[in-house]
Amino acid sequence: MAPDLPPQYRALVLDSIGAGFTVKTLPTPQPTFGSAVVQIVAAGALSYHREIYNGQRHYPLPTPMVGGYSAIGRIAALGPDATALQAGQLVFVDCVIRGRDDPSALYLLGISEGHSDGSKKLAREVWHDGTLAEFVKVPLDNCIPLDEARLCQTLGYSIEDLMYMGYLLVPYGGLRDIRVEPGDTVVVCPATGGFGGAGVLVAVAMGARVIAMGRNEQELERLQEHVHKGTPWACVETVKITGDEAIDTASLKAYGPVDAILDFTPPVAAKSTHLKSAVAALRYEGRVSLMGFVDFSVSDMKIVGSNITLKGKLMYSREDMLQFVKMLEMGLLPKGKDLVDTRTFRLDEWEEAFDAAAQWTGVGRAVAFLP
Template sequence: MAATLPTQHRALVLDSIGADLQVKTLPMPQPTSGSAIVQIVAAGALSYHREIYNGQRHYPLATPMVGGYSAIGRIAALGPDATALKPGQLAFVDCVIRGRDDPSILYLLGVSEGYSAASRKLAREVWRDGTLAEYAKVPLENCIPLDEAKLCQSLGYSFQDLMYMGYLLVPFGGLRDIKVEPGDTVVVCPATGGFGGAGVQVAVAMGARVIAMGRNETELARLQEHVRKGTPWASVETVRITGDEAKDTAVLQAYGPVDAVLDFTPPAAAKSTHLKSAVAALRYEGRVSLMGFVDFSVSDMKVVGSNITLKGKLMYSREDTLQFVKMLERGVFPRGQDFVDTKTFGLDDWKQAFDAAAEWTGVGKAVALMP
């Protein structure tokens, strides 16, 4: 099922951690069993991509490598064992690589090679290069087909709009993992970053009432306005994190019993007390999805006495992705800038793209590179 491919393509290469990335001309990857060659049309830039590649985040990565993470692209060629994907088809290229014979082996393409010998083997010997390139070779199962006519014509999403999926899918994985249902009251904390803000949008789309916690009152107000503008029926309340654990708990409790908590604490806020306040406000048999980096301890009496479920969650499953695409194609999310305002750059402007990604953060904001 191979198509006629160019012999070379341009890619953004990291030769070593701390070095500047360089746009290089590389040999074209070829399709093999279990793989697809995807022509990239929009690749996402994370708010902390700059920190990964300059070494500030200390994420393990084998170099040289092509940078990136998830992307939107067209299937250019397929390995001989492909049965459903077709050349020319639009697809979401998922950065979550799993071991085919052991799905617990997981790493993020272009972000980290993981922390086990098995994930390092996959990252170094099989799937090393990310999506900041004109073409990328990726596993077949990481290509999620998209209905281009419905998404881009009927609903009016651009390719760069669709790249916002990279943010939305992460909280969707966490919320599904703790079985959030329509009508639930969900605390998202903190909600003013990229993943937290996306978590508010996803929880609303799932039919939940949301309480968004954060320190920045201006950003909380913007978040509330953004979500309500796109979904006027949404129930979104905001609570400022004061650092006074008991006070923050009382404010949350005033909104009534909380069913679930979705936590995205960044490393810099690991000592914050906001998660303790959120857990204290949970009802009997409440649930918590821990997707951040919080240094967390909580009263045993609360967790044991109230049958609280605490679940760690890294990213999302392929089944989550397929379900999310169904929601997106059904039109349950807003469109245009009520959905996302994306800044776009070319590969040669990668520095500006990473700088923009570090600043252009929060609900409805994203940065994409378009090769």
């Protein structure tokens, strides 16, 4: 047994989908080759976590299991092949697990075991339990070092606020994937949700001008205020989604040609026409990152005639994470409390936490567990 680890730890266990969680005491995982055991300081909760665990979203999960997704924690113990990570170091614990011999065997720890034989094998037999716990065992590659002094002292982030990285990294993966450059005009749609709102902050930090689309004008106004408070130089326009494709297209075109689109349409909005309007406003050779779930016809003449690139994207790469941490540590995103207002809960408050996560959504809002 690793000397610094207690023999047992507390964790939120889901015995089966829909059964609800129980706080249980389990044997603490031990470090092995290729792994780290991390002491969790703050674990994130998603707006739709409740729907995953009650079965509404039909995400496949290997139960019984410890829930969660990404987290912020300190390295508690390391496998013998660790070369750079140090005990006590603050890290972002990433929930995206990939097969080392097949990166397409990919799944999201605590969210879905994925759909390939390889991902299911890893989720069921190797990296099984999530971060809603005092400790988690993850691959070494999933621990992204954070400069604690720079982030927490100089830039004023609390550790729970750093958990907002779980939101920010996802749009960064999409925006980087379609090579968004400083000066580009980027439509984020819809922008009033958790990932869409984070997408606006990240696109601004990457030097883009943003057109944020959404149904809710009050929330669009809050989004603009939030972004301007933390990054006063930001150029953020808003366009209301009216449900009339032609009107929305005209509203977007009023801002000139669009270089790129970041789409986060949730499944309930799959029939909404906002993406069609955004594509109609794209310039020749414009790019689209499809990160949501939208019904969209690729036989559209605009796509072919204007050489449009449509790229599906799930999450981000390890390289994206390392690059994003450099941006955050550089101070390119809103600093301290201007970034995010995080509501925190203990493990035994899991019902309240998931309810809060479903309500406390949009830019600059997050919910975290402090185990």
